[in-house]
Amino acid sequence: MARFRLRYGSTDLEMPQGDFVVGRSSSCNLALDDGLVSRRHALLRVTAAGVTVEDLGSRNGVQVNGKTIEGPHPIKHLDRVTIGHQELVLLERSAPTAAQTLQIERCWACGALNEPGGTRCTQCGARLGQEHQTLAGGSIALGAIPELARDEEEATTTTPAISILAPIAEKSLALGRFEEAARLAGPVLDRLLEVMGSTKPPDATSFERAAGLALKLCEGPSSARWITWLFEAHTRSDRMMSSSTIDRLHELVRKTRFTNPKPIRAYLTTLRARELSPTEKFLMRRLESLERVVSA
Secondary structure (H helix, E strand, O other): OOOEEEEEOOEEEEEOOEEEEEEOOOOOOEEOOOOOOOOOOEEEEEEOOEEEEEEOOOOOOEEEOOEEOOOOEEEOOOOEEEEOOEEEEEEEOOOOOHHHHHOOEEOOOOOOEEOOOOOEOOOOOOEOOOEEEOOOOOEEEHHHOHHHHOOOOOOOOOOOHHHHHHHHHHHHHHOOOHHHHHHHHHHHHHHHHHHOOOOOOOOHHHHHHHHHHHHHHOOOOOHHHHHHHHHHHHHHHOOOOOHHHHHHHHHHHHHHOOOOOHHHHHHHHHHHOOOOOHHHHHHHHHHHHHHHHHHO
């Protein structure tokens, strides 16, 4: 069994000793569908001594824990490697037990992953544990956010975390703090995406709140990630996008120069398998027009 794993989204990839190439090309060990990722972007080298990551001359560089690296750079358990819009986390199998891995806590302030039992974030020093600071200077209890306090594979639909976190993230967005808002709301939005289409999907109110927040995040520097999130969310939940969302996406894909048609095409494939009402057929044509804009 490999000593190291690379966590990407909800997937853990085994990393035996040798070279592990990350990039946009399908020939890479991990192919990332991201316009900011070069065809062969980064090399992770696994040896008996540990793991190093190296930029392969990419256009946008490689960051480890938020800092751009130069040359081969050693990485350790829970270090975050950012390539384009994508975040990869190195996990060392011998470091925590399986039970401890489920309890690893993501810092509310910087997004870093921390070992269980810590009181301060090892990256930014923010306080971990039961209280998370809000922009208004108050705090919210972790126990009041069921989705953040439970196992990642569980979904809470009665009192969803998004209803608590969305107003806080929206305050950040109102101040133009897109990265801060994404760090706060990103884990919850990603978790909601994982459970859409499952036996415990988010309710309609939670879905609309999450989609509205993602649409606002599309205006920030990680627009491609959130545009993709919107299409994947509607595909997995088999929901028709609202007219206002489609109109806003027409503006955003032009403004941000979004060039990835795959999530839109996957969504259109899902819709074509349904029997659509006249109103839905009109929205479908608007989506097909959007796909042509992105593919042009």
